[in-house]
Amino acid sequence: MPFVTDKQTLDDLNLLGKYKNNSVINLFNLTRTAGAEHLLESMFQQPLTSVANINRRSQIFQYFQSKKLDFPFETEALSATENYLSGASASNILMAAGQNARRKLLYYMGLRVEHDLIANGLLTAIKMLASIGGFISGLLQQDSQSPFAAELQKANLIFNGNKLKWLESVNIAGPLSFFQTVRCDYLLRTTLRDEIEVILELVHAMDVFIAVTDVSRAKGFNYALALTAEKDVLHIEEGFHPCLEKAVPNTAELDADNNVIFLTGANMAGKSTFMKSFGISIYLAHMGFPVPAKSMTFSVKDGIYTSINVPDDLNMGYSHFYAEVLRVKKIAEEVGAPKNLVVIFDELFKGTNVKDAYDATLAVSEVFAEHRNCFFIISTHIVEVGEALGQRSDNIRFIYMPTEMHGKIPVYTYRAKQGISSDRHGMMIIENEKILEIIG
Known part of the structure; x- marks a missing residue:
């Protein structure tokens, strides 16, 4: 059963209102990503009524507060990664090859914007995903029994699965070949779309946990x-x-x-x-x-x-x-x-x-x-x-x-x-x- 309240109560207590400097949600909103800000708003709009769920979320916050983590990812690169991954994708590998061939042709004709946007977005995404995978693996190695371990393990299984294991072998020192671009772009934006969503949701959750516990620590x-x-x-x-x-x-x-x-x-x-x-x-x-x-x-x-x-x-x-x-x-x-x-x-x-x-x-x-x-x-x-x-x-x-x-x-x-x-x-x-x- 959902927690019940109404707009009058939310206004009386000044809980919501992202554009109100003295609202409670703004007090906690030190998030770095748009996804985390949306998640924070969702948490404020949907309090919990399960004892187990409340105490578990509280334990996760306490875990992050004890770790004193800084947000580990560069926000501009993460934003570029999310923009690239949210773009339109091909429905099959042949269509992906055709789209990339068209961009390549336009590139040689001097119309480079679309080609460079996808190429740079793909490289940025590959680098960011490798960084996220490394951070998750390291956090699990430090404490495999933490309250947040289940979420970390779920993402870690995706990184270690056959569908995403190829990330480790991609040479990102220089531009990718035509066939590498087609394959990687198709995998990330079509085949692995659901798995990538899980990974990004985890990043947004970590952003919220770090931001909220920073406030908690500072305010006592x-x-x-x-x-x-x-x-x-x-x-x-x-x-x-x-x-x-x-x-x-x-x-x-x-x-x-x-x-x-x-x-x-x-x-x-x-x-x-x-x-x-x-x-x-x-x-x-x-x-x-x-x-x-x-x-x-x-x-x-x-x-x-x-x-x-x-x-x-x-x-x-x-x-x-x-x-x-x-x-x-x-x-x-x-x-x-x-x-x-x-x-x-x-x-x-x-x-x-x-x-x-x-x-x-x-x-x-x-x-x-x-x-x-x-x-x-x-x-x-x-x-x-x-x-x-x-x-x-x-x-x-x-x-x-x-x-x-x-x-x-x-x-x-x-x-x-x-x-x-x-x-x-x-x-x-x-x-x-x-x-x-x-x-x-």
Whole structure:
């Protein structure tokens, strides 16, 4: 079953968006090849729900991080190789000979572009494939039992098979003869097309593993351990937002007995960042990627939904409040499906008056909390909701983001504490900014 989420969640957590400088995917995108960039995007779009698959990918990343490899192939030559190999090919050897004869004739007539393009592409491809084969063989000799050994062995068998063994005997010191060109071109672009695709996919995968682990090492990320859904646990130790400089870490813990974090605190105290950090770690962990945390253990979930930046829809005639209601309805349908989900609500029903927001937040939070198979973070600045929930439910963990007053100046530590916030500094901030004096 695929991991479920939606565009709203991806936007809330800023996970995708290759043209957004602060997106999570851009943080990891140090890839050297177009194929690796496409593979990275695919990984981000398709998190995993199998414990075995998550942990195996995580182990491969850890293996590459321990090896501290630089990308071993010259990117310009690799790009030229891929361009050549992706070109149109002859359906049989006679057609290949005819095409090469035509290019040769045009060459002698002074029209050299097509001939040189194919000749140079073929030589570059032969050299690159020999380099890839040597690197794979060397890596296998160093560690034949690595988590990545199966992929390496598959490619190594192709290089050592009869169809590609001839690479070792090709003299690439000078131009190839007519018959060598015909034979090699036909083999690489027609006969061995599927095998070559396997080899290039391996190169793209190595590119991704090297790029991601370079980021992990530089940022101090670590690897999460996936557990079965039946364990129903989540522990993120010292998790932080991966895209913020000097991000303040916080710990979050949930299980079947305490499956809801009810988060309070003043505006600007860090509630949204706490929740986004939490959501990003959950998502990356289900991809098998390194996570921005000191450590993480989690039971695999079916998906994640957030309601953080819900836009109104003027074209549909939706107010902000009605858009919020529709978002909660969408998530309620998913929770009741039933699915094992992670759900994040930031400031429920902030588009209506305080009385309605209090009643709605209390009622919705209480009902959601009954779904013990799901994990929730629900934030509000209406602290009275937390006090009422504490009397009605026994499975809610209360956390708040504190504000320290230095005289009349609020200072935010961004370090979560147990309990419910009692901070009410809105009017003080208004007075500090002298808004009333400006109006008067």
